[in-house]
Each structure stands twice: as C-alpha cells, then as structure tokens.
Amino acid sequence: MIPSVRSLAATAVALLALPSLAVAENVKIGAAFSLTGNAAAYGAQQKAGVQLAVDEINKSGKLKGITLELVLEDDATSKEQGIAVFQRFINRDKVSAIIGPTLSTTATAADPIAQQGKTPVVAVSNTAPKGITDIGDYIWRVSLTEGQVIPSALKVAQAKIGFKNAAILYGNDDAFTKGGFDVMKASLEAAGIPIVDIQTFATKDRDFNAQLTALKAKNPDFLMVSALVEQAAAIVSQARQLGWNVPIMGGNGFNSPKLMANAGPAAEGVMVGTAWNKASTDPVNVAFIAAQKARGNDPDQFCAQAYTGMIVIADAIAQAGMKGGRDDIKAGFAKVKDLPTPLGKFSFLPSRDGSHPAAVQVVKNGKFEILQ
Amino acid sequence: MTSSALQDLWLTYQSTVAFIGLNGLLALSVYTTLSCGQLSLAQAAFMAIGAYASAILTFHSGLPFVVNLAVATLLPALVSVPLGLPVLRLKGVFLAIATIGFGEVVRIFFVNLDYTNGALGLTAVPQRTSLWMIYAALGAALFVLWRIRGSRAGYALEAIREDEPAARTMGIDAARYKLAMLALGAAFAGLAGALEAHYTYMVSPSTYSFTRVVDMLVYAVVGGTSVFYGPVVGAAFLTALPEVLREISARVGLAPGPLRLFVNGAVLLVVILFLPEGISSLPRRIRDRLRARREAHAA
Amino acid sequence: MGQQIVNGLFLGSIYALFALGYTLVFGVLDILNLAHQAVFMVCAYAALVLVGHLHLPMLAALPVAVLAGGLLGMAVDRIAFRPLRGRSDSNIAGLISSIALATILEAAVVQVFGPDVERFPFGTVPTRSLKIGGAVVSELQLVIIAIAIAMLLGLTWLLRRTRLGRRIRAVAESPKAARVLGVDVDRIISASFFVSSALGAAAGVLFGLAFNNVSPDMGRSVELKGLAVIVLGGMGSMPGAALAGVALGLLEVFTVAWVGSSYRDAVAFGVLFLVLVLRPRGLLGSAALREA
Numbered sequence: 001m002i003p004s005v006r007s008l009a010a011t012a013v014a015l016l017a018l019p020s021l022a023v024a025e026n027v028k029i030g031a032a033f034s035l036t037g038n039a040a041a042y043g044a045q046q047k048a049g050v051q052l053a054v055d056e057i058n059k060s061g062k063l064k065g066i067t068l069e070l071v072l073e074d075d076a077t078s079k080e081q082g083i084a085v086f087q088r089f090i091n092r093d094k095v096s097a098i099i100g101p102t103l104s105t106t107a108t109a110a111d112p113i114a115q116q117g118k119t120p121v122v123a124v125s126n127t128a129p130k131g132i133t134d135i136g137d138y139i140w141r142v143s144l145t146e147g148q149v150i151p152s153a154l155k156v157a158q159a160k161i162g163f164k165n166a167a168i169l170y171g172n173d174d175a176f177t178k179g180g181f182d183v184m185k186a187s188l189e190a191a192g193i194p195i196v197d198i199q200t201f202a203t204k205d206r207d208f209n210a211q212l213t214a215l216k217a218k219n220p221d222f223l224m225v226s227a228l229v230e231q232a233a234a235i236v237s238q239a240r241q242l243g244w245n246v247p248i249m250g251g252n253g254f255n256s257p258k259l260m261a262n263a264g265p266a267a268e269g270v271m272v273g274t275a276w277n278k279a280s281t282d283p284v285n286v287a288f289i290a291a292q293k294a295r296g297n298d299p300d301q302f303c304a305q306a307y308t309g310m311i312v313i314a315d316a317i318a319q320a321g322m323k324g325g326r327d328d329i330k331a332g333f334a335k336v337k338d339l340p341t342p343l344g345k346f347s348f349l350p351s352r353d354g355s356h357p358a359a360v361q362v363v364k365n366g367k368f369e370i371l372q
Numbered sequence: 373m374t375s376s377a378l379q380d381l382w383l384t385y386q387s388t389v390a391f392i393g394l395n396g397l398l399a400l401s402v403y404t405t406l407s408c409g410q411l412s413l414a415q416a417a418f419m420a421i422g423a424y425a426s427a428i429l430t431f432h433s434g435l436p437f438v439v440n441l442a443v444a445t446l447l448p449a450l451v452s453v454p455l456g457l458p459v460l461r462l463k464g465v466f467l468a469i470a471t472i473g474f475g476e477v478v479r480i481f482f483v484n485l486d487y488t489n490g491a492l493g494l495t496a497v498p499q500r501t502s503l504w505m506i507y508a509a510l511g512a513a514l515f516v517l518w519r520i521r522g523s524r525a526g527y528a529l530e531a532i533r534e535d536e537p538a539a540r541t542m543g544i545d546a547a548r549y550k551l552a553m554l555a556l557g558a559a560f561a562g563l564a565g566a567l568e569a570h571y572t573y574m575v576s577p578s579t580y581s582f583t584r585v586v587d588m589l590v591y592a593v594v595g596g597t598s599v600f601y602g603p604v605v606g607a608a609f610l611t612a613l614p615e616v617l618r619e620i621s622a623r624v625g626l627a628p629g630p631l632r633l634f635v636n637g638a639v640l641l642v643v644i645l646f647l648p649e650g651i652s653s654l655p656r657r658i659r660d661r662l663r664a665r666r667e668a669h670a671a
Numbered sequence: 672m673g674q675q676i677v678n679g680l681f682l683g684s685i686y687a688l689f690a691l692g693y694t695l696v697f698g699v700l701d702i703l704n705l706a707h708q709a710v711f712m713v714c715a716y717a718a719l720v721l722v723g724h725l726h727l728p729m730l731a732a733l734p735v736a737v738l739a740g741g742l743l744g745m746a747v748d749r750i751a752f753r754p755l756r757g758r759s760d761s762n763i764a765g766l767i768s769s770i771a772l773a774t775i776l777e778a779a780v781v782q783v784f785g786p787d788v789e790r791f792p793f794g795t796v797p798t799r800s801l802k803i804g805g806a807v808v809s810e811l812q813l814v815i816i817a818i819a820i821a822m823l824l825g826l827t828w829l830l831r832r833t834r835l836g837r838r839i840r841a842v843a844e845s846p847k848a849a850r851v852l853g854v855d856v857d858r859i860i861s862a863s864f865f866v867s868s869a870l871g872a873a874a875g876v877l878f879g880l881a882f883n884n885v886s887p888d889m890g891r892s893v894e895l896k897g898l899a900v901i902v903l904g905g906m907g908s909m910p911g912a913a914l915a916g917v918a919l920g921l922l923e924v925f926t927v928a929w930v931g932s933s934y935r936d937a938v939a940f941g942v943l944f945l946v947l948v949l950r951p952r953g954l955l956g957s958a959a960l961r962e963a
Contacts, residue, residue, distance in 0.1 A: 002733070036630065040786040073618075075631075079572055079579070083387050084615065108495045109572045117383075131495040171491075172933055172946040173483045173578065178491040199932040202483075204892035206882040210935070211926035230788040230886065237883050243800065243807045257741045301460035347860060411763050456946040464762050465703050469898050473943040476895060482935040582895060586770060587947050591769055630782035637774030644768045645815055 422562025596650020683920020742873020905956020
C-alpha cells in the first residue's frame with residue numbers, strides 16, 4: 001500500500017543526493033494516459049509509443065550516464081483521476097517530467113498542478129487550441145492543434161475536389177470535438193466557403209440517421225465531421241448506408257485504424273488531416289514503424305506523437321548538458337531544434353506549441369494513404 | 373521521519389483529501405431528501421448551477437469569494453422550489469425519474485449555452501478554494517443536519533420517512549418539509565459545485581451527469597442513511613478506495629480501470645444486501661454482536 | 672421527410688423493444704431494474720462472440736443470445752432483487768442493487784473485451800437497401816422492425832393467452848392475493864425476469880447490428896431514453912411501451928429535422944418531465960397509486 005514514511009524519507013534523501021553523483025542517474029518520467037474510459041483506444045497506442053522510446057533511448061546509451069525510468073499511470077479519462085495521478089507523479093514519484101494526459105479536457109484540469117509544482121509537461125495528444133500551453137511556461141506541446149492541421153488539410157482537399165459549399169456535423173458535448181468544430185467553421189469561413197448546414201450529436205449517441213438525413217437534404221458538396229473515432233465509424237457507415245456519397249473530411253478523432261476496422265468499406269475515400277505522415281520514407285519514421293510492428297502493434301498517430309514526446313524529452317536532457325532535473329528539461333526544450341522524429345523535423349514554437357509539417361490522409365483499400 | 377517526507381505524502385494525497393470533503397458534502401445533499409424518504413437525483417444539476425454561477429461571478433465581478441459561495445448556495449435552493457412543487461407529489465421511483473429528467477435537461481442546457489462555451493465549459497478558473505474551506509462547508513452541513521435531527525423537524529422528517537400518509541394524518545405538513553429538504557440538498561450541492569470548480573480550475577457540463585449523481589447516491593447508501601454522518605463515511609471510503617486500489621492493481625497486475633469499477637459495484641452490492649444501514653452501522657453491529665456473545669457466555 | 676419517418680420508426684422500434692422488458696418488470700414488481708441495460712449490453716457481446724469467434728450465423732446466434740439474456744435476467748433477480756423482498760425499503764434498495772450489478776457486469780465486460788467499440792463482422796447480415804418513395808430503407812432495418820413487432824405480439828399473446836401470462840398478471844395485480852391463490856410468486860417473478868431480459872437481450876443484439884456498435888457503455892445511452900419511454904407509455908403497460916417507443920423515436924428525429932440536433936436529447940427528457948408532472952400515468956398506464 002502506501003510506502004512507509006521511513007522508506008519515503010530515505011528515497012527523498014537519496015534523490016536529493018543524486019545530482020552530485022557522477023554514476024548512472026535514474027531520471028523518472030511520468031506518463032499519464034487514458035488506459036480506461038472513453039479515450040482508452042488512444043491511450044493504448046500512446047503507451048506503446050513511450051515504452052518503445054524509453055527502451056530504445058536506454059539501450060542506445062544516447063544519454064550518457066542517464067537511465068530513463070518510465071512511470072505509467074491511468075488517468076481513466078477523468079479529471080479527478082488525472083489530477084490525482086499528476087499529484088502522485090510530482091510529489092511522490094518525483095518525476096522530472098510528465099507526458100500526457102490523453103484528452104484536452106483532462107489536461108486543462110491537471111496541467112495547472114504541474115505548472116504550480118514546477119514540473120514540465122509534454123502534451124502529446126492535446127489538440128485544443130486554448131487552455132493548454134497558455135497555462136504556463138512548464139507546459140509544452142508536441143501534438144499539433146486542430147488549428148494547425150485542419151486549415152492546411154482543407155486547402156489540399158479543396159485543390160483536389162473543388163467543392164463549392166460545405167456542411168459540418170460535430171459532437172457538441174465533448175471539449176475536443178467542439179474545439180475541432182470551432183476550427184472547422186473558422187477555416188471554412190476563412191476560405192470563403194459557405195456553410196449550408198450544421199448539425200450536432202452527443203457523445204453517447206449511436207444513431208445519426210436523423211442528422212445525416214437533414215444534412216443530406218441541404219445537398220452540400222463536402223461534409224466535415226468532428227467526432228471521436230467511435231462515433232466517426234458509425235457516422236460514416238450510416239451516411240453511406242443512406243445512399244449519401246458526399247466527400248467526408250474528419251478531424252483528429254478520425255486518426256485511428258479503428259475507423260476502417262469499424263466502418264469497413266464505408267470508410268473508403270474519407271479524408272483526415274494528420275499530424276503524422278505514416279507513409280513518409282524518412283528513415284526515423286520507417287524505423288519507428290518497423291520497431292512497433294515487431295512488438296505486435298500497428299502504430300497510429302497517437303503512438304507516433306507519444307514516441308516523439310519521449311524522444312523530445314531525451315533531447316532536452318541532452319541539450320541541457322545531460323542533466324535530468326525538472327528545470328534542466330524545461331530549459332532544454334527551448335533548445336530543441338529540427339529534431340528528427342517520426343513526425344518530421346520537430347521544433348517548439350515560442351508559444352511552446354509544436355511545429356512540424358502536417359499532411360492529409362485518405363482511406364484507400366482499408367488503409368490510410370497520404371493525399372498528395 | 374523527516375518533515376519533507378510528510379510534506380510530500382501530504383501533497384500527493386492532498387487532492388484525495390479535498391475530494392473526500394467535496395464528495396462528503398455531495399453525499400449529504402442526496403441524503404437530505406433520503407432522510408424524509410424521497411429519492412431525488414437532481415443534485416448534479418444543482419451542483420452545476422452553483423458551479424457555473426460562482427465561476428461566472430469570479431470572471432465578471434470582483435466580489436469576494438464568500439459572496440460567490442453564498443450565491444452558489446442560494447441560487448440552486450431557489451431553483452429547487454419550482455421544481456419541487458410539482459414533482460414532490462410523485463411517489464418513490466417516479467420522483468427519482470422526474471429528477472433524473474430535470475438533471476439531464478439542465479446538463480444539456482449548459483452543453484448548448486454559448487455564453488459559457490458549451491461543452492468546453494469555463495477553463496482557467498482561478499483556484500480560490502482551500503482545503504479548510506471545503507471542510508468548513510462540510511462541517512457546517514453536518515452541523516445543520518445534526519441540529520435538525522434532534523429537533524421537532526427531525527422527528528417530523530422521520531415520521532414522513534416511515535409512513536407519509538400516517539404522518540400527514542397526524543398533522544405534519546409533509547409537502548413543506550419535503551420541499552425544505554430538497555432546497556437544503558440543493559444548497560449543499562451548489563456549494564460543493566462552486567468549491568469544486570474553484571479547486572479543479574474548470575467547470576464543464578460533462579462533470580454534472582447522471583453518472584455523477586448516481587455516485588453521490590452510492591456514497592450515501594454505502595455510508596448509511598440512518599445517521600446523518602453516514603454519507604460522509606461512505607464518501608470517504610469510496611473516494612479513498614481508487615487510491616488504495618491503484619496500489620493493489622500495480623502489484624497484482626490487473627488493469628486498474630475495470631478493477632475499480634468492479635470493486636465499486638461489488639462494495640455497493642454487498643452493502644445493500646448484507647449491511648443495509650451502511651458502513652457507518654458497522655461499529656454498532658460489531659458492538660452488539662460482541663455484547664450478545666458476552667451475555668450468552670455469562671448466562 | 673419520408674426518410675426521416677423511416678429513421679424515426681426504426682429508432683422507435685429499438686426503443687420499444689428495450690422498453691418492453693423494462694416495463695414488464697416494473698409492472699410486476701413495482702421496481703425499476705437498472706441492470707436491464709447491462710443485460711442488453713452483455714447479450715450484444717454474447718452474440719458478438721457467437722458470430723465472431725464461433726462463426727455461428729446470426730439466425731442461430733440471436734436465439735442463443737436471447738436465451739442467455741433470459742437466464743442472466745433470472746440471475747439478476749436472484750442476486751439483486753430476491754434477497755430484498757420483504758424489506759421495507761425494497762424499492763430504493765432494489766434500484767441500488769441493480770445499479771451495483773450493472774456496474775459489476777460492465778466492469779467484467781471491460782476486463783474481458785476492452786473498452787473499445789466493436790462491431791459484428793462484415794457480412795453478418797445482408798446490406799442491401801430498398802428505395803421506398805424517396806427514402807432508403809435497408810433490409811436490416813425492415814427485419815428489425817419486423818422482429819420488434821413480432822416480439823410485441825408474442826409478448827401480448829403470452830400475457831393474455833397463456834397460464835403463465837395469467838399468473839404474471841395476477842402477481843402484478845397483487846402478490847399477496849396471488850400467493851393466497853396458490854401461485855408460487857417467486858417462480859413467477861423469476862419467469863417475468865426471464866421474459867423481460869430475453870426482450871432486452873434481443874434489443875441489444877439488434878441495436879448492435881443496427882448501428883454497427885457494440886461497446887461496454889452502449890446500455891447507458893439507451894437506459895435513460897428507456898425511462899422516458901416507459902413513463903410516457905405508462906409504467907407496466909406493454910402496448911404503452913411500444914407506442915411510446917415509436918413516438919419517442921419519431922419525436923427525436925423530427926426534433927433534429929425541424930428544431931435542431933442539439934435539442935434532441937433535451938426533448939426526450941423534457942417530455943419525460945412533463946408527463947410526470949401533468950399526467951403521471953402516461954399514455955396507457957393505469958391511474959393507480961402514482962401519487963404519494
């Protein structure tokens with residue numbers, strides 16, 4: 001159960017004494033992911049990503065004298081649990097940095113604690129435009145926001161299809177899908193494309209026929225959907241089943257092989273802006289995918305982002321002069337420049353958000369392909 | 373034993389302690405209506421009203437926190453009156469269902485309210501709640517309930533709980549008492565909502581769902597509803613449980629999520645079947661059992 | 672417009688099927704069985720296993736899942752409700768113990784299957800569609816509506832024309848009187864749970880097929896709507912549940928079409944609330960003892 005106070009004291013003293021030792025230093029990184037709850041599909045991939053990264057970094061000896069120790073906890077897709085896990089990481093496990101949590105909603109509640117506790121956080125899947133990095137200077141982000149991905153994805157789609165108007169369907173009771181909608185609406189308006197109809201649904205819904213029928217009646221050339229993958233698959237299936245073949249573009253929630261698994265042939269042709277170009281022939285990316293497959297996991301964007309988050313932390317430690325303290329890592333982040341990652345060459349923006357090239361995918365033959 | 377180790381222990385579990393207090397207050401808000409035999413499940417909605425009201429005041433007015441909390445306590449109580457008048461006439465499970473309906477309508481209202489960012493809710497709410505405030509509120513609530521217990525009102529409530537028609541023939545204005553307890557419960561829930569919002573930095577509609585109010589009910593039932601402090605015992609037990617389970621599941625190797633869910637369900641089932649008066653009745657039952665055994669030996 | 676009517680009828684028949692079982696138990700026991708949605712969900716998974724792993728055709732898997740549902744329902748009665756019979760607070764206690772059991776079942780399913788959404792393998796059911804008027808109706812949808820009607824008729828026949836049905840109605844009227852007349856009340860209650868949960872199981876499998884969606888929390892979305900349906904229809908009334916189910920389905924769909932999709936759920940609960948306040952016995956329920 002709760003470690004004895006004496007052993008806690010001993011650990012505290014030992015950890016305090018560590019920086020002065022020149023021998024192998026153990027740097028703990030806490031990973032808070034949704035292993036259960038609504039976002040569990042993403043959390044599982046993230047777990048695979050960080051585990052691979054930690055193993056590779058430790059084996060390569062890239063961080064001379066430093067061993068990364070991964071402490072993994074479940075945020076249960078819940079704010080309460082997220083807060084509790086962060087507190088344990090910061091005060092009990094005394095991690096040097098935290099990766100996660102999975103959803104933006106959890107992050108808005110838990111990240112302020114890390115900011116107060118002066119512990120750097122790397123957000124690897126929070127894509128809400130506001131309320132993450134603006135919490136404070138200890139919060140950094142690897143995942144591109146919807147605001148960074150969607151506008152360029154829209155441009156590519158427009159060039160390919162040339163649609164005259166559009167409609168939007170989104171989940172209005174989830175912070176992530178609602179945030180995605182806001183970006184979609186703004187992007188369409190900025191591109192001068194009239195929006196003929198907007199419909200909403202609740203995360204618990206399974207039946208979208210009514211909304212889809214209403215949208216279909218307005219005859220848009222293009223449908224943008226902001227949904228988590230569970231609803232995404234159902235929406236796409238039901239739309240096709242209603243005999244509606246409108247081109248569909250999804251937000252970040254669509255970025256999961258579960259889309260094709262659950263929607264089957266109905267997913268063909270669906271477009272998704274992505275932070276991860278899986279088909280990129282960049283050697284770092286190819287090696288990452290191979291290593292994941294060797295472990296029995298077919299990686300998705302969340303896996304790639306989590307992996308990248310961890311190697312960014314490792315790079316920050318190196319940039320700080322092989323020092324693994326909290327402020328060392330924070331200072332190191334600012335020095336990360338064009339780091340080779342599966343996501344492409346990565347740097348942080350002055351706003352502490354991530355920056356790397358984005359891409360557009362289309363589902364072809366049951367797999368995501370890059371739309372050129 | 374160094375003080376820094378204790379401090380670390382404290383910081384780690386501080387939020388658990390805070391949530392024990394908050395959940396205790398929420399459990400009491402469900403208990404108030406249970407104490408006169410009514411099952412109301414609208415408390416999550418009252419909590420939402422209190423949370424949103426206080427957060428809006430924090431953002432848009434310079435009023436001191438105490439005033440915010442006062443509004444968060446009174447507003448839901450006021451709202452509960454027009455709700456209660458038509459709805460408290462209903463029997464047992466129908467009252468429960470009506471309040472569930474009300475709760476969902478309120479939640480959906482907030483999901484669609486653009487002024488508060490709909491589903492995104494209000495973020496970056498400054499943390500104005502401290503631990504002592506939570507426990508002061510809890511203490512105040514317990515005090516109020518304690519005073520009611522021994523008073524004439526307390527006896528009236530029990531009579532209503534036992535047998536409402538009989539109580540009414542004895543001249544007890546059951547409708548008035550039930551409404552008063554509904555309002556009191558709404559006040560507790562609103563206060564807890566405001567405190568929580570200023571502790572977790574945010575207010576979002578998904579927090580105030582049917583699942584949440586079922587949790588509150590479970591705290592109250594597991595703790596025991598025959599004594600006024602029972603629900604707090606239940607809240608403390610069930611809030612601390614995930615932390616304990618986290619340790620266990622790490623050692624046993626079971627996935628923490630399903631285990632927590634399973635244990636919650638199992639504890640609830642065991643309590644309702646075998647310990648109907650809740651955990652808080654355990655000391656008394658053990659004492660009675662021991663005494664009976666002692667008397668049997670003496671005889 | 673025609674399409675929306677089809678959408679509404681289809682959604683409504685699923686609601687109706689779910690609500691039939693719900694209201695049956697309420698009519699007999701005066702208790703809300705909140706584990707009904709868990710049986711609904713578990714049997715959808717059962718069918719998933721039968722079709723996905725054991726490669727049974729759906730025609731065989733459906734009856735097996737329905738049977739399993741009935742048996743599970745009897746277990747629910749045995750574990751959560753029977754021990755409480757005779758206790759003064761049995762209504763609220765039963766509610767709570769059924770919630771507890773539902774939680775346990777959900778946890779077990781998450782542990783075994785994981786939290787993700789699953790679907791029936793492609794090709795489990797035909798995917799042909801017909802065009803009727805301007806509306807697209809899939810074969811599957813027609814089959815589901817037909818099954819729902821068949822089950823309603825079957826249930827009505829069971830209750831009106833069989834000895835078991837008579838006994839169930841007697842117990843629903845008054846358990847004490849029934850016992851005096853020699854009816855084994857516990858056995859009849861058990862049988863009611865069997866029938867109720869078999870209906871819930873059917874609803875679950877069909878729901879999973881209809882929306883390509885089997886997940887541990889699939890019951891939650893329907894549970895609260897189910898409440899609205901049985902209240903609207905009148906607690907304990909089978910035809911009421913069927914009528915109200917379809918009505919709610921149509922109401923939801925036309926709210927989306929004419930008012931706005933954001934209000935879809937609010938309408939269901941608003942109706943629920945209004946019915947309880949204005950006419951607690953619902954459309955077809957008896958006026959007995961609904962008020963305190």
